[in-house]
Amino acid sequence: IKKIGVLTSGGDSPGMNAAIRSVVRTCAFHNIGCVGIYRGYQGMIEGDFKEMGPRSVNNIVNKGGTILKSARSMDFKTPEGREKAHKNLVKAGIDALVVIGGDGSFTGALLFNSEYDFPVMGIPGTIDNDIYGTSYTLGYDTALNTVVEVIDKIRDTASSHNRLFLIEVMGRDAGHIALNAGIGAGAEEILIPEEDLGLDRLLDSLRKSKAAGKSSSIVVISEGDKIGKTVFELKDYVESNFPEYDVRVSVLGHMQRGGAPSCFDRVLASRLGVKAVESLLEGESNYMVGILADKIVLTPLEQAIKGDSEIDTELLRVSDIMSI
Numbered sequence: 001i002k003k004i005g006v007l008t009s010g011g012d013s014p015g016m017n018a019a020i021r022s023v024v025r026t027c028a029f030h031n032i033g034c035v036g037i038y039r040g041y042q043g044m045i046e047g048d049f050k051e052m053g054p055r056s057v058n059n060i061v062n063k064g065g066t067i068l069k070s071a072r073s074m075d076f077k078t079p080e081g082r083e084k085a086h087k088n089l090v091k092a093g094i095d096a097l098v099v100i101g102g103d104g105s106f107t108g109a110l111l112f113n114s115e116y117d118f119p120v121m122g123i124p125g126t127i128d129n130d131i132y133g134t135s136y137t138l139g140y141d142t143a144l145n146t147v148v149e150v151i152d153k154i155r156d157t158a159s160s161h162n163r164l165f166l167i168e169v170m171g172r173d174a175g176h177i178a179l180n181a182g183i184g185a186g187a188e189e190i191l192i193p194e195e196d197l198g199l200d201r202l203l204d205s206l207r208k209s210k211a212a213g214k215s216s217s218i219v220v221i222s223e224g225d226k227i228g229k230t231v232f233e234l235k236d237y238v239e240s241n242f243p244e245y246d247v248r249v250s251v252l253g254h255m256q257r258g259g260a261p262s263c264f265d266r267v268l269a270s271r272l273g274v275k276a277v278e279s280l281l282e283g284e285s286n287y288m289v290g291i292l293a294d295k296i297v298l299t300p301l302e303q304a305i306k307g308d309s310e311i312d313t314e315l316l317r318v319s320d321i322m323s324i
């Protein structure tokens with residue numbers, strides 16, 4: 001392998017820049033070329049490339065987002081699109097790819113490999129932590145810290161006014177952010193898609209909180225929760241059962257995806273980038289690099305895509321005990 005292409009695809013997350021930097025500098029360390037591909041697979045199809053040396057990634061380890069930009073590409077889902085992308089890579093002398101993204105991006109990478117026998121390596125970049133084969137995805141730790149900081153601030157208002165706050169956090173179909181940030185911020189109740197607590201259980205929990213003398217409450221709700229109501233409908237439901245409660249809704253939104261990456265995410269990105277490039281140089285392909293038990297390991301992309309990133313049920317118990 002003489003030249004590696006790197007791209008970021010799908011939703012952005014803090015730490016993607018640190019991973020790009022790591023890929024670029026590991027290539028330089030091993031005296032091979034590195035090409036940045038802009039706007040994910042769309043840029044691959046349009047030939048939007050830039051050669052990247054070690055100095056091209058100065059001062060980005062601490063920046064959120066991705067300097068290579070990200071995109072969702074419909075064209076890459078067509079054989080014609082992928083053919084164009086392949087031609088561009090060959091023309092540019094790129095002979096392996098590092099794809100930083102989520103399971104959709106990995107699905108595209110695996111398909112591309114099966115059609116063109118092109119070496120690919122994935123780095124999990126998403127705040128949702130919903131990928132099998134890694135205990136942490138890039139950006140997850142940063143997002144947790146952002147969410148906890150914001151809930152701390154909301155709690156100031158909640159306790160000053162005896163209010164109940166329903167706070168919706170991101171996570172797609174996974175409750176990792178809700179569960180961990182909820183425990184970290186001392187939420188009274190946490191609703192996640194993996195566990196259908198049901199509305200009765202929520203009311204029950206709020207009743208208990210009141211009986212225990214709590215005057216304000218924080219309920220953290222994962223956006224993918226299967227409770228069958230939007231967070232605003234939930235507010236109406238809670239108010240109709242607790243007329244004495246002043247219920248407020250806060251949907252945290254995209255602030256959760258931004259900001260400077262935490263030290264944990266920067267270190268993780270640096271480690272994953274080194275492993276991704278060195279694995280390609282050792283002739284490996286179709287893997288995702290991840291972290292398990294603090295070791296950087298490879299998981300077949302196919303498993304990373306299909307497997308479930310399970311919630312630790314012990315965390316649910318901890319949350320219950322903490323909100324006594």
Ligand code: ADP
Binds near residue numbers: 076077108
């Ligand atoms: P994420 O990688 O964060 O899960 P997406 O699901 O949006 O984000 O996927 C990112 C991109 O990966 C898509 O815009 C598309 O270009 C490519 N992709 C996703 N699924 C496929 C597929 N089945 N075949 C080809 N490309 C795909």
